[in-house]
Amino acid sequence: MSSLTAQQRQDLIDELPRLKRFCLSLTSDPSDADDLLQVTVERLLEKGMPADAHVAKWSHRVCRNLWIDEIRSRDVRTRYAQAEGAIEGAGTTTENSDESVQLDRVSAAMERLPPEQRAALVQVAVEGCSYAEAAAILEVPIGTIMSRVARARKALTEDLEWKAEREA
Amino acid sequence: MKDDSKNVVDMDGMRVDDDHLLSMYIDGELDAERTISLAGRLKQEPALRARLSAMENSDRLVKKLYASQSADAGQALAALIRSENVAIFKPTARWREWATGAIAASVMAVVALSLTSEQSTFNPMTMDVHLAQALEHSPSRASGWEQLDGARDFRSVLTFPAADGRWCREFMLAHNESHWRGVACRDEGTWVNQVVGSEVFLERETQYRPAGAGDTEKVARFIDETAADVALGPQQEAALIASGW
Numbered sequence: 333m334s335s336l337t338a339q340q341r342q343d344l345i346d347e348l349p350r351l352k353r354f355c356l357s358l359t360s361d362p363s364d365a366d367d368l369l370q371v372t373v374e375r376l377l378e379k380g381m382p383a384d385a386h387v388a389k390w391s392h393r394v395c396r397n398l399w400i401d402e403i404r405s406r407d408v409r410t411r412y413a414q415a416e417g418a419i420e421g422a423g424t425t426t427e428n429s430d431e432s433v434q435l436d437r438v439s440a441a442m443e444r445l446p447p448e449q450r451a452a453l454v455q456v457a458v459e460g461c462s463y464a465e466a467a468a469i470l471e472v473p474i475g476t477i478m479s480r481v482a483r484a485r486k487a488l489t490e491d492l493e494w495k496a497e498r499e500a
Numbered sequence: 501m502k503d504d505s506k507n508v509v510d511m512d513g514m515r516v517d518d519d520h521l522l523s524m525y526i527d528g529e530l531d532a533e534r535t536i537s538l539a540g541r542l543k544q545e546p547a548l549r550a551r552l553s554a555m556e557n558s559d560r561l562v563k564k565l566y567a568s569q570s571a572d573a574g575q576a577l578a579a580l581i582r583s584e585n586v587a588i589f590k591p592t593a594r595w596r597e598w599a600t601g602a603i604a605a606s607v608m609a610v611v612a613l614s615l616t617s618e619q620s621t622f623n624p625m626t627m628d629v630h631l632a633q634a635l636e637h638s639p640s641r642a643s644g645w646e647q648l649d650g651a652r653d654f655r656s657v658l659t660f661p662a663a664d665g666r667w668c669r670e671f672m673l674a675h676n677e678s679h680w681r682g683v684a685c686r687d688e689g690t691w692v693n694q695v696v697g698s699e700v701f702l703e704r705e706t707q708y709r710p711a712g713a714g715d716t717e718k719v720a721r722f723i724d725e726t727a728a729d730v731a732l733g734p735q736q737e738a739a740l741i742a743s744g745w
Binding site: 348352456458493 | 526555
């Protein structure tokens with residue numbers, strides 16, 4: 333039986349959209365993100381959390397650790413092949429909306445980012461976390477967050493510019 | 501700007517370039533002195549302004565991308581979280597292959613099977629040699645069925661230790677258009693049904709739905725009250741089966 337309190341349950345429900353985005357930032361794959369979110373919630377219900385735990389931080393930590401467990405268990409070469417295929421496919425879109433094309437580009441570019449950079453960028457740029465808050469969630473030093481976010485923005489921006497120039 | 505050797509400054513022992521400064525500027529993480537300095541440069545350097553604009557546009561697209569992909573987050577999960585009588589025996593995940601160990605007492609919608617003369621004289625859950633053999637030897641699985649005999653299909657769902665030391669298995673049977681779920685425990689070499697039920701609705705194995713007030717949830721309650729620990733993982737279960745329990 334779960335040991336979550338009623339307040340923790342409500343906090344966890346409120347946290348779901350943000351947790352979903354965190355899953356996406358880790359996996360860069362919507363299906364994997366759905367699965368990771370499901371497993372994270374199940375783990376939290378199964379194991380509970382301390383009464384004084386910060387639900388957002390705790391749930392993000394559980395989520396991140398589950399994803400680390402998962403990627404350790406996967407065949408790296410298979411994942412690489414799938415990622416390559418996804419990248420190739422991303423360039424063949426026939427979307428006729430400029431915004432859709434841009435979102436496709438940014439989705440592909442985000443997928444190409446190293447996972448740790450992607451996660452840092454999403455925490456800061458999407459969730460609005462300070463570097464200190466992102467560092468606490470991702471369990472790395474603040475300086476590392478600063479560096480990862482900057483490198484992610486640099487890579488993302490240059491990727492999008494290069495893509496736009498190539499397709500112009 | 502793409503030459504990282506240009507405009508590199510030292511910041512708290514770290515060498516950072518313009519992209520780092522712009523990134524920190526966007527995030528409001530630059531101190532006042534460096535913010536003023538960078539603002540001055542932005543007025544005078546079109547290339548730097550263009551770079552900042554490109555970064556901000558990237559951020560805008562990333563926000564939009566993640567907002568669109570998380571718009572449907574968690575309605576089903578919210579229902580699961582709200583359910584207080586939920587016991588998770590093993591996490592469910594497609595990417596784990598070994599799935600469907602989650603038992604939601606409020607979800608399984610199991611109606612107690614009345615093994616009476618009111619129903620067909622054929623009771624698919626009767627513990628016969630075929631069912632006992634399947635319980636003895638078949639590994640648990642997340643999906644699919646194995647043919648038990650001419651009339652029934654079998655799937656073991658999970659294996660768990662009971663508080664009294666016996667090993668128990670939750671299993672499913674399919675007969676005609678009906679699904680049946682039960683728990684049998686191994687008692688001195690013999691599998692004995694402990695509780696059985698017919699499933700009213702179970703559209704997807706991983707879907708959680710609240711049970712109606714009239715549902716008895718006997719199977720879920722039995723597991724909840726009997727299990728001494730979480731369900732075995734596939735390797736543990738395989739070892740147990742190979743050892744003859």
